[in-house]
Amino acid sequence: MLYFYPLNLINIKYILYYMEKSKVYFTSLRTNPNNNLLDKMERLVRKAGIANIDFKNQFTAIKIHFGEPGNLAYIRANYAARMANLLRSFGAKPFLTDSNTLYSGGRSNAVDHLQSAMENGFNPISGQCQVIIADGLKGTDYREIKINGEYCKAPKIGTAVADADIIISMTHFKGHEQAGFGGTLKNLGMGAASVPGKMELHSGSQPVINTENCIGCKVCKKNCAHAAISLNANRKAEIDYNKCIGCGQCVALCQYDGALMGAGDTSERLNYKIAEYTWAIIKDKPNFHINFVMNVSPECDCWGHNDAPIVPDLGIAASFDPVAIDKACADIVTAAPVAQTDNILSSQHPHEHLEGKDKFHLLHPDTNWLAGLRHAEKLGMGHLEYELITV
Structure with a gap:
C-alpha cells in the first residue's frame, strides 16, 4: 500500500533547504612570478563573494589560531595581514583574535597569549591590525548567547567575538585527536569559547x-x-x-x-557541542570562512610541536558555508595520496597511497568528525552537499 503525505509550504522549504548545494571555492598552491600565494588567496575570497558583505565601520573579528610556541604548522601571519588590509579596504575595522586555552601552555592567559602570538609573528605591525584576546586576561570575559541547543543552552563566547559585528575565520585544516580534524567549526566553536565555555565543551569527558x-x-x-x-x-x-x-x-x-x-563521553558528543557553540557565534552575523589545507599535521596546533604533514600541501578553500567548507576539505584530504615522506601514516601503512581513505579516522579511530557536520546541518548552519569551484 502506498501512502502519500501532503506537502505544505514548511515541508517544501525543508526539502528544498536540504537539496541545496553550497558553493565552496578552491585554489591550488601553484604560483608564478605574477601571482603569489597572497594574491591567490585574495583572488579566491573575492571570487567567493566576500565583498558582498557590508563591512563599512563594522568591527570584524578575524578568528585565527596564533599557534602554540614551538608549533610551526599554524597559518603564517602574512595571510592574516593581507586579509586585514583587504577588509580595511572594504571599510571594516578588523582585528585578529583567539580565546585563551583551558590547559597549561603559552596561551592560557592574555599576557602569555599575546607574547606567544608575537613570537609567532602576529602583532599590529606584521598582522596589519590589532590583536585582541577574546576572553580577556584570565579567560573570564565572555557573553552567554542563548540558543537552547540540545547539548548547550547558552554558549559562553569570548566577548571580543560575541561583540564583533562580522566573523571571518581563517583556519589551518589539520587532524585533531578528539574531534577527528580541526576545521572551521573547531576553530570557531572551540577556539572562540571562553575558558568556562571550554570547560562546558569538555564536561563529561573526564x-x-x-x-x-x-x-x-x-x-x-x-x-x-x-x-x-x-x-x-x-x-x-x-x-x-x-x-x-x-x-x-x-x-x-x-x-x-x-x-x-572515559566511557561517559564520545567524539560525537564533543563535536555536537562544538557545532552548537559555532552556531551561537555566527547565527545572527555575516560570516565568511577560509581553510588552509597545507601542513596538514596529525594533531592540533595547540601542542608545542607539529608532526610531519600526512598529505602534500593541497590548497586554500573559501565559502560562506562553514559546514560545506569543512566537508569539502575533508573530502579533498581523503582523495589525496598520503605524503611520500616520513610521517605517521606512511610509517603505519608502508607502500600504500591511501587515496580515498579517511585519513583522519586512520589517525584517530575513536573520533567521528562527520557527526559534528551533520549536527551543524541540522541546526541550519549550512549544507553537507557542496559545489567545488576551482579558481
Missing part, C-alpha cells in the same frame, strides 16, 4: 587511566594544569576527579594509551 599501559613516565602529571594527576605506590597514574576538568590534555600527551577518554 579521562581514565589504563594501568596496564601506564609506564609511570609522569608526562601527564607534569602537564596537568589542575594538579589532578599523581602516581600511586605502583608508579601508575591516578586521577583526582574532584580536580579534573576533562580538558583531555593527558589523553593527547600519552604515547602509550595509558590515558583514555
Whole structure:
C-alpha cells in the first residue's frame, strides 16, 4: 500500500533547504612570478563573494589560531595581514583574535597569549591590525548567547567575538585527536569559547587511566594544569576527579594509551557541542570562512610541536558555508595520496597511497568528525552537499 503525505509550504522549504548545494571555492598552491600565494588567496575570497558583505565601520573579528610556541604548522601571519588590509579596504575595522586555552601552555592567559602570538609573528605591525584576546586576561570575559541547543543552552563566547559585528575565520585544516580534524567549526566553536565555555565543551569527558599501559613516565602529571594527576605506590597514574576538568590534555600527551577518554563521553558528543557553540557565534552575523589545507599535521596546533604533514600541501578553500567548507576539505584530504615522506601514516601503512581513505579516522579511530557536520546541518548552519569551484 502506498501512502502519500501532503506537502505544505514548511515541508517544501525543508526539502528544498536540504537539496541545496553550497558553493565552496578552491585554489591550488601553484604560483608564478605574477601571482603569489597572497594574491591567490585574495583572488579566491573575492571570487567567493566576500565583498558582498557590508563591512563599512563594522568591527570584524578575524578568528585565527596564533599557534602554540614551538608549533610551526599554524597559518603564517602574512595571510592574516593581507586579509586585514583587504577588509580595511572594504571599510571594516578588523582585528585578529583567539580565546585563551583551558590547559597549561603559552596561551592560557592574555599576557602569555599575546607574547606567544608575537613570537609567532602576529602583532599590529606584521598582522596589519590589532590583536585582541577574546576572553580577556584570565579567560573570564565572555557573553552567554542563548540558543537552547540540545547539548548547550547558552554558549559562553569570548566577548571580543560575541561583540564583533562580522566573523571571518581563517583556519589551518589539520587532524585533531578528539574531534577527528580541526576545521572551521573547531576553530570557531572551540577556539572562540571562553575558558568556562571550554570547560562546558569538555564536561563529561573526564579521562581514565589504563594501568596496564601506564609506564609511570609522569608526562601527564607534569602537564596537568589542575594538579589532578599523581602516581600511586605502583608508579601508575591516578586521577583526582574532584580536580579534573576533562580538558583531555593527558589523553593527547600519552604515547602509550595509558590515558583514555572515559566511557561517559564520545567524539560525537564533543563535536555536537562544538557545532552548537559555532552556531551561537555566527547565527545572527555575516560570516565568511577560509581553510588552509597545507601542513596538514596529525594533531592540533595547540601542542608545542607539529608532526610531519600526512598529505602534500593541497590548497586554500573559501565559502560562506562553514559546514560545506569543512566537508569539502575533508573530502579533498581523503582523495589525496598520503605524503611520500616520513610521517605517521606512511610509517603505519608502508607502500600504500591511501587515496580515498579517511585519513583522519586512520589517525584517530575513536573520533567521528562527520557527526559534528551533520549536527551543524541540522541546526541550519549550512549544507553537507557542496559545489567545488576551482579558481
